[in-house]
Amino acid sequence: GAGVSQSPRYKVAKRGQDVALRCDPISGHVSLFWYQQALGQGPEFLTYFQNEAQLDKSGLPSDRFFAERPEGSVSTLKIQRTQQEDSAVYLCASSLLGGQGGGQPQHFGDGTRLSIL
Amino acid sequence: SQQGEEDPQALSIQEGENATMNCSYKTSINNLQWYRQNSGRGLVHLILIRSNEREKHSGRLRVTLDTSKKSSSLLITASRAADTASYFCATDGGSNYKLTFGKGTLLTVNP
Numbered sequence: 001g002a003g004v005s006q007s008p009r010y011k012v013a014k015r016g017q018d019v020a021l022r023c024d025p026i027s028g029h030v031s032l033f034w035y036q037q038a039l040g041q042g043p044e045f046l047t048y049f050q051n052e053a054q055l056d057k058s059g060l061p062s063d064r065f066f067a068e069r070p071e072g073s074v075s076t077l078k079i080q081r082t083q084q085e086d087s088a089v090y091l092c093a094s095s096l097l098g099g100q101g102g103g104q105p106q107h108f109g110d111g112t113r114l115s116i117l
Numbered sequence: 118s119q120q121g122e123e124d125p126q127a128l129s130i131q132e133g134e135n136a137t138m139n140c141s142y143k144t145s146i147n148n149l150q151w152y153r154q155n156s157g158r159g160l161v162h163l164i165l166i167r168s169n170e171r172e173k174h175s176g177r178l179r180v181t182l183d184t185s186k187k188s189s190s191l192l193i194t195a196s197r198a199a200d201t202a203s204y205f206c207a208t209d210g211g212s213n214y215k216l217t218f219g220k221g222t223l224l225t226v227n228p
Contacts, residue, residue, distance in 0.1 A: 004159070033214075033216075041220055042207075042218030042219050042220050042221050043205075043218050044218070045215055045216065045217065048214055048215060056214075056215060091160070093159075095214075098214075103150070103165055103167065103209055103213060105165060106160075106162065106216065107162070108152075108159030108160040108161070110157070111159055
């Protein structure tokens with residue numbers, strides 16, 4: 001069956017450029033998450049959507065980071081005016097129920113490796 | 118910031134041996150989860166244990182949870198080379214959705 005799909009798998013950009021990372025969650029999954037993973041570290045929470053509503057964006061590092069999920073399925077993470085410190089793997093995950101569904105597994109994509117030169 | 122801390126940071130064993138990884142966390146939780154990550158891939162969910170559970174099994178995996186010590190352990194029995202990966206614990210800090218991951222344990226199983 002189809003899992004979480006992320007594109008592109010690799011992205012190289014020059015400092016100052018804008019980038020857009022796409023996530024296709026598992027069909028029918030209500031919750032969608034974005035994480036940032038630095039080399040040798042665990043993922044760090046960026047933002048959470050329940051359907052099209054962004055309920056938590058407390059992990060976004062700055063106002064250069066913006067995420068959307070306009071129709072409650074595909075999501076895009078946009079980073080404006082990229083900086084070298086934005087270099088990381090960006091992971092998307094989805095889960096079947098909304099937050100009120102209690103603890104549930106999150107299903108991860110393989111991530112987008114972003115390198116800022 | 119990362120709430121959980123796995124111990125050890127790296128573990129190397131022979132195929133067939135058991136591997137034990139520990140996780141400590143700081144705040145109260147509803148649930149604790151363990152994930153596996155192969156190099157260059159996303160995380161794969163292994164097991165979820167709720168705060169009112171003390172032990173859970175799934176195949177060759179055994180997870181324990183001690184909320185009084187704010188710690189959990191993951192035991193992999195009869196390890197295989199395919200178990201080579203990084204293992205992360207993740208806690209929800211009471212939110213029911215927002216996971217906080219540790220830095221992970223890199224497990225190497227030598228054939």
